[in-house]
Amino acid sequence: xxxxxxxxxxxxxxxxxxxxxxxxxxxxxxxxxxxxxxxxxxxxxxxxxxxxxxxxxxxxxxxxxxxxxxxxxxxxxxxxxxxxxxxxxxxxxxxxxxxxxxxxxxxxxxxxxxxxxxxxxxxxxxxxxxxxxxxxxxxxxxxxxxxxxxxxxxxxxxxxxxxxxxxxxxxxxxxxxxxxxxxxxxxxxxxxxxxxxxxxxxxxx
Numbered sequence: 629x630x631x632x633x634x635x636x637x638x639x640x641x642x643x644x645x646x647x648x649x650x651x652x653x654x655x656x657x658x659x660x661x662x663x664x665x666x667x668x669x670x671x672x673x674x675x676x677x678x679x680x681x682x683x684x685x686x687x688x689x690x691x692x693x694x695x696x697x698x699x700x701x702x703x704x705x706x707x708x709x710x711x712x713x714x715x716x717x718x719x720x721x722x723x724x725x726x727x728x729x730x731x732x733x734x735x736x737x738x739x740x741x742x743x744x745x746x747x748x749x750x751x752x753x754x755x756x757x758x759x760x761x762x763x764x765x766x767x768x769x770x771x772x773x774x775x776x777x778x779x780x781x782x783x784x785x786x787x788x789x790x791x792x793x794x795x796x797x798x799x800x801x802x803x804x805x806x807x808x809x810x811x812x813x814x815x816x817x818x819x820x821x822x823x824x825x826x827x828x829x830x831x832x833x
Contacts, residue, residue, distance in 0.1 A: 639665035646702040655795040678759040679768025705775035707823040743819040757822040774832040
Protein backbone atom coordinates (compact mmCIF):
# COMPACT_ATOMS: atom_id res chain seq x y z
CA UNK A 629 0.00 0.00 0.00
CA UNK A 630 0.87 3.63 -0.43
CA UNK A 631 -0.32 6.73 1.29
CA UNK A 632 -3.61 8.52 1.14
CA UNK A 633 -2.86 11.22 -1.43
CA UNK A 634 -5.81 13.38 -0.48
CA UNK A 635 -6.91 15.04 2.72
CA UNK A 636 -10.27 13.65 3.80
CA UNK A 637 -12.75 15.61 5.92
CA UNK A 638 -15.54 13.85 7.82
CA UNK A 639 -17.73 16.72 8.94
CA UNK A 640 -20.35 14.97 11.08
CA UNK A 641 -17.72 12.87 12.80
CA UNK A 642 -15.53 15.96 13.41
CA UNK A 643 -12.46 14.25 11.96
CA UNK A 644 -9.82 15.21 9.39
CA UNK A 645 -7.46 12.58 7.97
CA UNK A 646 -4.22 14.23 6.90
CA UNK A 647 -2.36 12.97 3.83
CA UNK A 648 1.18 12.29 5.02
CA UNK A 649 3.10 11.31 1.86
CA UNK A 650 3.98 7.61 1.63
CA UNK A 651 2.26 6.60 4.85
CA UNK A 652 -1.23 5.54 3.97
CA UNK A 653 -2.58 4.58 0.64
CA UNK A 654 -4.61 5.50 -2.32
CA UNK A 655 -6.37 2.38 -1.05
CA UNK A 656 -7.52 4.38 1.99
CA UNK A 657 -8.71 7.14 -0.28
CA UNK A 658 -10.55 4.67 -2.47
CA UNK A 659 -12.34 3.19 0.52
CA UNK A 660 -13.18 6.41 2.35
CA UNK A 661 -13.48 9.21 -0.22
CA UNK A 662 -17.12 8.34 -1.07
CA UNK A 663 -17.92 8.58 2.65
CA UNK A 664 -16.05 11.86 3.22
CA UNK A 665 -17.81 15.22 3.37
CA UNK A 666 -14.88 16.88 1.64
CA UNK A 667 -11.94 15.55 -0.37
CA UNK A 668 -9.04 17.94 -0.94
CA UNK A 669 -7.36 16.73 -4.13
CA UNK A 670 -5.64 19.93 -5.25
CA UNK A 671 -3.56 21.97 -4.99
CA UNK A 672 -0.70 19.94 -3.45
CA UNK A 673 -0.16 22.66 -0.81
CA UNK A 674 -3.62 21.84 0.54
CA UNK A 675 -4.02 18.12 -0.01
CA UNK A 676 -0.60 17.46 1.56
CA UNK A 677 -0.88 20.27 4.10
CA UNK A 678 1.28 19.52 7.15
CA UNK A 679 -0.04 20.20 10.62
CA UNK A 680 1.33 23.73 10.87
CA UNK A 681 -0.23 24.75 7.54
CA UNK A 682 -3.52 23.08 8.40
CA UNK A 683 -3.65 24.86 11.77
CA UNK A 684 -2.94 28.23 10.16
CA UNK A 685 -5.17 28.12 7.11
CA UNK A 686 -7.75 25.33 7.21
CA UNK A 687 -8.65 24.98 10.88
CA UNK A 688 -9.94 28.57 11.22
CA UNK A 689 -12.17 28.02 8.19
CA UNK A 690 -13.58 24.77 9.59
CA UNK A 691 -14.18 26.35 13.01
CA UNK A 692 -15.97 29.32 11.47
CA UNK A 693 -18.10 27.04 9.32
CA UNK A 694 -19.06 24.57 12.00
CA UNK A 695 -18.32 26.08 15.38
CA UNK A 696 -16.14 23.19 16.46
CA UNK A 697 -12.50 22.19 16.15
CA UNK A 698 -12.04 19.04 14.04
CA UNK A 699 -9.77 16.37 15.45
CA UNK A 700 -6.78 15.43 13.33
CA UNK A 701 -5.70 11.89 12.45
CA UNK A 702 -2.56 10.80 10.65
CA UNK A 703 -0.62 7.65 9.87
CA UNK A 704 3.17 7.53 10.25
CA UNK A 705 5.52 4.91 8.85
CA UNK A 706 8.73 3.33 10.16
CA UNK A 707 11.37 5.73 8.80
CA UNK A 708 13.39 2.99 7.11
CA UNK A 709 10.33 1.54 5.40
CA UNK A 710 9.16 5.05 4.51
CA UNK A 711 12.47 5.80 2.84
CA UNK A 712 12.34 2.43 1.12
CA UNK A 713 8.96 3.32 -0.35
CA UNK A 714 10.32 6.62 -1.70
CA UNK A 715 13.40 4.88 -3.07
CA UNK A 716 11.38 2.22 -4.90
CA UNK A 717 8.91 4.79 -6.20
CA UNK A 718 11.72 6.79 -7.77
CA UNK A 719 13.24 3.81 -9.56
CA UNK A 720 10.31 3.68 -12.00
CA UNK A 721 10.97 3.86 -15.72
CA UNK A 722 9.41 7.25 -16.36
CA UNK A 723 11.99 8.92 -14.08
CA UNK A 724 15.07 7.51 -15.82
CA UNK A 725 17.34 10.44 -16.66
CA UNK A 726 15.50 12.77 -14.26
CA UNK A 727 17.27 14.29 -11.26
CA UNK A 728 14.76 12.54 -8.97
CA UNK A 729 15.56 9.06 -10.30
CA UNK A 730 17.10 6.51 -7.93
CA UNK A 731 17.58 3.90 -10.66
CA UNK A 732 21.39 4.12 -10.50
CA UNK A 733 21.67 4.77 -6.77
CA UNK A 734 21.95 2.11 -4.06
CA UNK A 735 19.55 2.21 -1.12
CA UNK A 736 22.47 2.85 1.23
CA UNK A 737 23.60 5.84 -0.83
CA UNK A 738 20.04 7.13 -1.06
CA UNK A 739 19.69 7.07 2.74
CA UNK A 740 23.13 8.63 3.26
CA UNK A 741 22.15 11.45 0.92
CA UNK A 742 18.85 11.87 2.79
CA UNK A 743 20.83 12.34 6.01
CA UNK A 744 22.54 15.45 4.64
CA UNK A 745 21.31 18.92 5.50
CA UNK A 746 20.74 19.74 1.84
CA UNK A 747 20.23 16.43 0.02
CA UNK A 748 20.31 15.96 -3.73
CA UNK A 749 16.89 16.13 -5.44
CA UNK A 750 16.52 12.34 -5.63
CA UNK A 751 16.77 12.09 -1.82
CA UNK A 752 14.90 15.28 -0.96
CA UNK A 753 11.69 13.60 0.21
CA UNK A 754 10.68 15.69 3.18
CA UNK A 755 10.13 14.66 6.78
CA UNK A 756 7.32 12.88 8.58
CA UNK A 757 8.43 14.56 11.79
CA UNK A 758 8.21 18.08 10.38
CA UNK A 759 4.85 17.25 8.80
CA UNK A 760 3.38 16.26 12.16
CA UNK A 761 4.91 18.84 14.53
CA UNK A 762 3.72 22.34 15.40
CA UNK A 763 4.98 25.17 17.60
CA UNK A 764 8.08 24.07 19.51
CA UNK A 765 7.85 20.40 18.70
CA UNK A 766 4.32 19.68 19.90
CA UNK A 767 2.58 16.83 18.10
CA UNK A 768 -0.06 18.39 15.89
CA UNK A 769 -2.56 15.52 15.68
CA UNK A 770 -4.83 13.98 18.28
CA UNK A 771 -4.79 10.52 16.71
CA UNK A 772 -1.52 9.10 15.35
CA UNK A 773 -1.18 5.51 14.18
CA UNK A 774 1.64 3.39 12.83
CA UNK A 775 1.21 2.49 9.19
CA UNK A 776 2.25 -1.08 10.01
CA UNK A 777 -0.60 -1.49 12.52
CA UNK A 778 -3.28 -1.73 9.85
CA UNK A 779 -5.83 -3.49 12.07
CA UNK A 780 -5.51 -0.76 14.71
CA UNK A 781 -6.08 2.31 12.54
CA UNK A 782 -8.62 0.56 10.34
CA UNK A 783 -10.54 -0.50 13.44
CA UNK A 784 -10.44 3.03 14.80
CA UNK A 785 -11.80 4.45 11.53
CA UNK A 786 -14.51 1.78 11.32
CA UNK A 787 -15.70 2.66 14.83
CA UNK A 788 -15.47 6.39 14.27
CA UNK A 789 -17.19 6.38 10.89
CA UNK A 790 -19.60 3.52 11.53
CA UNK A 791 -18.64 1.55 8.45
CA UNK A 792 -16.68 -1.49 7.34
CA UNK A 793 -13.49 -0.65 5.48
CA UNK A 794 -12.13 -2.86 2.72
CA UNK A 795 -8.70 -1.88 1.44
CA UNK A 796 -7.54 -2.70 -2.06
CA UNK A 797 -3.98 -2.14 -3.21
CA UNK A 798 -3.54 0.73 -5.66
CA UNK A 799 -0.51 2.43 -7.21
CA UNK A 800 1.96 0.05 -5.57
CA UNK A 801 5.64 1.00 -5.92
CA UNK A 802 7.95 -1.36 -7.84
CA UNK A 803 8.69 -4.40 -5.70
CA UNK A 804 12.33 -5.10 -4.84
CA UNK A 805 14.23 -6.41 -1.82
CA UNK A 806 15.90 -3.66 0.17
CA UNK A 807 18.41 -3.98 2.97
CA UNK A 808 20.07 -1.12 4.82
CA UNK A 809 23.59 -1.81 6.06
CA UNK A 810 24.06 -1.58 9.85
CA UNK A 811 26.48 1.34 9.46
CA UNK A 812 24.04 3.38 7.38
CA UNK A 813 21.14 2.58 9.71
CA UNK A 814 23.18 3.81 12.65
CA UNK A 815 23.90 7.05 10.82
CA UNK A 816 20.24 7.47 9.90
CA UNK A 817 19.13 6.97 13.49
CA UNK A 818 21.72 9.52 14.63
CA UNK A 819 21.11 12.19 12.01
CA UNK A 820 17.33 11.78 11.81
CA UNK A 821 16.49 10.74 15.36
CA UNK A 822 13.33 12.89 15.36
CA UNK A 823 11.87 10.71 12.58
CA UNK A 824 12.11 7.64 14.79
CA UNK A 825 10.85 9.57 17.80
CA UNK A 826 7.59 10.62 16.15
CA UNK A 827 7.05 7.11 14.79
CA UNK A 828 7.54 5.79 18.33
CA UNK A 829 4.73 8.04 19.56
CA UNK A 830 2.14 6.45 17.29
CA UNK A 831 -0.41 3.86 18.38
CA UNK A 832 0.43 0.32 17.38
CA UNK A 833 -1.54 -1.84 19.77
